[in-house]
Amino acid sequence: MKDYTPDKIRNVALVGHGSSGKTSLTAALLFDFGVTGRLTKVDKGNTVTDYEPEEIDRKISINSAVCFFEANEHKINCVDTPGYSNFLWDTKAALRAVDGAAVLVDGVSGVEVGTEKVWEMLEENELPRLIVINKLDRENANFKRALESVVQFFGRRAVPAQLPVGEERDFSGVVDLMRMKAFLFEKDESGKFREEDVPAALRAEAAKKRDELIEMIAENDERLMEKYLEKGELSPEEIHSGLKKAVFNRQLYPVFACAALANIGAQPLAEGMIELLPSPVERGSVKATVKGQPGSVKMSIDEPLAALVFKTISDPYTGRISLLRVYSGKLNPDSVVSNVTKETDEKLGGLFFLQGKEQVPAGQAKCGDIAATAKLKVTSTGDTLSTKGAEIALPSIKFPEPSISFAIEPKSRADEDRISQASHRIVEEDPTVRFERDPDTSQLLISGGGELHVRIITDKLKKRYNVDVELKPPKISYKETIKGKSDVQGRHKKQTGGRGQFGDVWIKMEPLPRGQDFVFEDKIFGGAIPRNYIPSVEKGLLEARKKGVLAGYPTVDFKVILYDGSYHEVDSSDIAFKIAASKAFKLAMREARPTILEPLMSVEVYTPEAYMGDIMGNLNGRRGKLQGMEQKGNMRIIKASVPMVEMLDFEPTLTSITGGRGSFLMEFSHYEEVPAHLQQKIIAEAVKEGRVRPEEE
Template sequence: MKSYRTENIRNVSIIGHSGSGKTTLIESILYYTKNIDRMGKIEEGNTISDYNIEEKNRGISISTSIVPCEWNNVKVNFIDTPGYFDFIGETLEGIKASDISMIVVSSVSGMQVGVEKDWDYVNKYKLPRAFYINKLDRDNSKFKKTLESLKEYFGMSIVPVQYPIGEGENFKGVINVISRKARIFNPDKNIMEEADIPENLVSKVDECNNMIVEAVAENDEILLEKYFDEGKLSNEEIYSGLIKGCSSGDICPVMCGSALTGIGMQTLMEDIVECFPSPNLTEGIKAKYKDEEYINVKIDENEPFSAFVFKTIVDPFVGKLSLFKVISGKIKEDSLVYNANKNKNEKISSILFLRGKEQIKTSEIIAGDIGAVAKLQYTSTGDTLTDNSRCLEFQPIEFPEPMMPMAIIAKSNNDEDKISTGINKILQEDITLKVSRDIENAETIIWGIGETHIDVLASKLKNKFGIEVILETPKVPYRETIKKSIEVQGKYKKQSGGHGQYGDVKIRFEPRLDGDDLEFIDKIVGGVVPKQYIPSVEKGLIESMKKGVLAGYPVIRLKATLYDGSYHSVDSSDMAFKVAASMAYKKGLNMSEPVLLEPIMHVEVLSPEEYMGDIIGDINKKRGRVLGMIPEGKIQKVICEIPQAEIFNYTNDLKSITQGRGTFSMKFEKYEEVPDLEAEKIINSAKEVNKTI
């Protein structure tokens, strides 16, 4: 694969709802532009972009992959992204690497939640965008209805630069609205042939052409003046205006066709090259110099070298592969670059172009292009690589926080040590996974975006590292406390020949209202308990509080006042007073109305207004309480508190309630008393577990 100049490159992320045909579209483009000899199929597991074993087994895209297509002396880097929201981190990496996102929409399903979400993410990065209306060969395909719904929902200059000839079983071609060039499929020759625009579509093409001209003119004063003077624009002026309008985000072109049959692929590639901006014509990428504010930095091959690492792939045999986009200058093999985030130099040996899993060696990669380098020592996703003379950092990708926890346990005890190594390698690839250690319950907790996300992690551990794991709902970190004050004595006396053991304490136990840790107060008068033994009394209580009297959970919010006791001049010891304190603890807590506490989470839910009733009803079912509601545009924010025990599966619950449109965040808020009925179940369950230990 040869090296291309910046103006001859297009970086296009293919995004959209799961099942809209993104992977098939890229495969079809490659085949009909003669970049591959045979068109792969998802069900056969042989597409260029879905190449790893997880994708083949599940029949869905899981990772972002780079698929360059060379056509008419232009290189189009297609970036295939997953449609499942569980893998949104991969999609965001693909968006960050691209100069325009093409949102694939099914003409059968129309507007789906994935389209809405992807539009929002593209908007957040202020990235140019286009639509591709797919599956026009299917029964019940509706091009006009889909186009109108896009215009109505997104409310900007959405203009069709292509128009279909027929729909469903009658779909046979696509018209380029600007060049007025029609191509119709010839089934006998299995090729697309140029043809005249069907008479019944001439007026529709005129209408679409006028829409494009008006949108272009409104976005450019020079073109607007010419349009007013002459009433028309040349094709070159229209394409130039489209590129400018796309780059600024003011115009969104719409293409159409059928990825499965390949109808429209040549017309699509023409418009990708003519309508989409090359990297040097975009707004650029946000970066900052040292501690300054972020500014837009243009993509320019004449500036010193800089690149943004947008993705990491870890292979247990090959090692780490860092995928990057060159922002300025060029990178050459056998060179030294500077990692601005880590303040380290990195040695670049060989550099690569990628086509799916295929690695193609090259001597240099120019600004605007995408490549990869193996085995960088310090570099990770989000880092900036530069020439030493250009000290800047690119704005990192903002990933959503994972909200679904699962405990992960090795099936074999022999794999316990290996599991953390495997997880850490996968975490290098997937920034949206988090890991934590629950020391109290001896559990490793994996946090993911959703159930499928975590399930794929488990599969990767097995397939990449040979580690089989079990996934379980995490244990809830319950606590115990008391509601009533009590005074008790703990007396430990043991005589068995020689020195005995003697410790005697009187302690007042009370609920503590201003903190969770033990509040220990020494009120001893007259040396009835010698000073050297008082720390042992406190230690005995602290150790005892690790286990409560109801269900064995740690005790919090306890105040203990040592006010009396006695000692023996020979038999008393630190150990004796620790034991006496623990005896007083057990007696006192049983008499002080012990209660079970549960963690309460502060939860904020974002969802369209139409789902509010069901969301609030579900919060109530989860023993939660709504604290308030705040409107945020078309979205409502619900602020509430929900017991942690009820929220482990909330990712799936909210997805079901809102058809995937809702999101939430949560953090620990406080501990509260568990209702009697729930507490009884928890205590009985804990007692059964303790019997088996």
């Protein structure tokens, strides 16, 4: 493979709403530029970048995938990213590896939820971008209508660089407004096209749109504006350089026309990527911490190595594969580098470039390129690799917290034995997944970005690691506490012939503030209970508090004062005082007005303003308490405190209310008392499950 200098590399992410055609466009580019021998299709399950079984089965992209092609003496690294909300964390990470993006918009549907979300990510990363209106060969596709939706959402900086030739089934090519030439494609999906003059029917519109494009370019450059006002025209070179500058500064977003499945428009788009999006060198320097101080990294081969691991692939056969964007310096196979994030050294193995899952050996990875290496020992996604001693740390990648949890139950003992290692491998490549044991319910919980996300993880467990599990709603970690005080005796006496058992304790129980858990206070004076039995009393209380008297849930937020008791010289023992303490605990709880507590979640709902009323009403119906509202860009943030049990089915409800435009974050906040009428339901369920006997209620 040819060696490319950084100025001849383009790193481009294909982003957009799910099913807007990113993978199909990638397939067209790889075919047109000779990487694949045929035009692969998502519905046939043979594309280069959707290679995971879960992606093939569902016909959607779940993971970001890297590929590359060579065009006009340039290497273009393409990152095909997911568009569905459950997997946008991977898109967010992929954007750290690129210098520009192509935003795909469905020519039928226009701007959709995922388009808005990835646009926000592009803004956060300050990335130049092109807009591609795709699927223009579909029934009801309309370039003008889709463009209007783009302008409505993203402003008039979105300006056509092309016009389509024909509509729907008659879509056959594009008019390049900068060159005022038409590229007319064969209808056999070959990608072959011929260059012609602009069709007569389009000349007037093309001339008008070209003038608008030139005006927009001139508006963003004072020198060009002066010439345009003076002469009414700009040279082709000035149009090109002015547009490239405006794209780099994110002042303009050129709009292209395409039908990826029919292989119409992909090659002119590749030209646009080369001509209008910046090379790594043109991006300039990036922020970094250098030897512990704020600084920057210059994108140069001559600088020390700085490479960011933006993705990890965990393969059951080949092990861990780390995908890297090299920001400065160069990577050599079999070299030793410093993992600055983990403060340790790593020995590199072989280097390779990726075509989806296929590995192309690389002799070296230079500044500006995207490469991969296998079997690093400690390196994970977000880590920086640097030259030893240079101590360059790039900003890490902040991943979203999980928003939904399910209980998982292995279907067999063999599945149970394998799940620990399998879950570790899953988390290696997906940092947004959590596997953890609930200390109260003993359930193994899996948490992720949504129900689809969690179900796909369980599919991976089965297909990759042969671990079969069943998903269930998580049990709620209820607690029990008291609202009053009590003063009771617990006495254990048993005579069975020979040595008997005797323990006698008097305790006071009183409530503590929420979050104080449990306090034991010894106020025995005068030897009413020998000192050596006091620890046994405390142990008896600790064991008894694991199961409350109402519904058998752990008890919290109370104080027990041991103040009196009696003993027998012969029959008293540690076990006798433990049993006496346990009896005293149950009596004390019953007399101290026991009640049930439930976990409350701190919830943040992100939504367009139009849906705020419906969402607040829905949260109200879930016993939620509104905590406040904020605005972030075009989105409103509703903050509320809601019982966990009420949030288990919130995700599909929010999707329904907002048409998929809403999202939410949720984390544990605190415990509060359950309303009395709901406590009766919890107690009845506990009796049904056998947690308590009816007489214990």
